[in-house]
Amino acid sequence: MKTTAGRMAAAYFDAIEIRIAAGADAAYLHSSAMGRPLYESTGFALLETWTAFQAR
Secondary structure, X not given: OOOOHHXXXXXXXXXXXXXXXXXXXXXXXXXXXXXXXXXXXXXXXXXXXXXXXXXX
C-alpha cells in the first residue's frame, strides 16, 4: 500500500477495518509506540511484544 505520509496511518487503519468488517477476528499489527494507542482505542489488545535483532 502506498500513500502520503500524512495519510499513512489512516489508510492502514482503513484496510484493517475492511478486513474486520469482512469477518476477520484477528490481525497482526506491527505498530510503533506512537501508533499503539490508536489500535487500543478501537478495541485491539496487546497480546505479545517482539524483540528484533540486527547483525553488526
